[in-house]
Amino acid sequence: MLPTDLLMHRQNGEEIIPKRLKIDRGTSDLAIELINYFQSAVGKTQGVLERQLTDFEGDSTDYRVKRGLAYILKSSFCTFEVVSPLEPQMLRERVFSLAAKSVSSRESTQITLSKIADELTQELEREVLLEQVRNGLYADLSENKILTVFDAPTAPDLLNRYNLSQVQGVFYKASQLVLNAHRNVPGEYKLLFRYLKLFQLMAYIEGDADHGFTITIDGPTSLFNPSTRYGLAIAKLIPALLHVTKWSLSSILQTRDAYTNAWKTGRFTLNSECGLVSHYPPGKPYDSMLEASFADKWDALKSGWALEREVDLIPIPGSVMIPDFRLVHSDGRTFLLEIVGYWRPEYLQKKFSQVRRAGRDDLILAISERLNLEKAGVKLNDVPARIVWFKDKLLPKAVLAVMD
Structure with a gap:
């Protein structure tokens, strides 16, 4: 899902309308270009990738769309790992402890790193180079982590995930959600109710399998202390809902006016004809x-x-x-x-x-x-x-x- 600063919604009266990209040649080309950036960054640091993405954004007016697509690629399709033959925290402790005994200078830093490399060579009974110590010191910082795996999506998959994430972001500030799951295959209900339990949502359920169910979910802003974490849990339910054949929902939202900072009420509706695509797998044949x-x-x-x-x-x-x-x-x-x-x-x-x-x-x-x-x-x-x-x-x- 997207962080709040990358959500793009507009309001028509009380109706909240999230940003959704058309899946056409223009957006597909944009998605492919971004995917290629990530593909070529495998084996490089996250810092190198971030600088390339910043250059790609440039001063274009659609920078938030590009940044949102890149965020989804990083959070959902990438594996960044610490790659260092030596444990960074251990190195910092030893280097800082030894450096504190001398006056800071370029020459003393070189001497300190060389001494640590020699000590580790003796302790580990293998050659430890000065450059390995230097490079390993901060290998665990985000910008120095290595992109080791990129599970490249297709352009439509990425665009569908972006559109879904924009809609999910609506529910971060929901005060109430009423979901009508109309008559469906029982197994679809079962999957939906399991996700309700998995995300620990406070729900009141009425109805039966013959006529459908009405599920009322209290949102994060209905609690005594509004919880972003609870809003995220509601948002996570939406991809599960997309596996249900026929449904509709309405929600009441509490948002702050950008100019007055006052709370205002918004409304959002969605149904099974929304065209969104779930990335959650369908229900397993058996639970155990x-x-x-x-x-x-x-x-x-x-x-x-x-x-x-x-x-x-x-x-x-x-x-x-x-x-x-x-x-x-x-x-x-x-x-x-x-x-x-x-x-x-x-x-x-x-x-x-x-x-x-x-x-x-x-x-x-x-x-x-x-x-x-x-x-x-x-x-x-x-x-x-x-x-x-x-x-x-x-x-x-x-x-x-x-x-x-």
């Missing part, structure tokens, strides 16, 4: 090796029950529960299977609270024997679900037994 192993074993079992991965979601007031599998028999019977193998007490408390609030009679809980439920304060005597215990692997026959 345990789930994948169970599915493989089930497929080899001729039981009359089909195992489905894209399952229904169970609505709970203010939240939603997403079972791992659904089991469907040819005679119409169905069960939902949730595997509980995660150990954190907070997770276990929330999980079993969801099970109680769901009040389903078709839910099976597969619980790892390695979990310390007592320590987490979880009691199973009032859990309205069928229980299967497992150790390292969840066996299909154990699940079949509780269904029958």
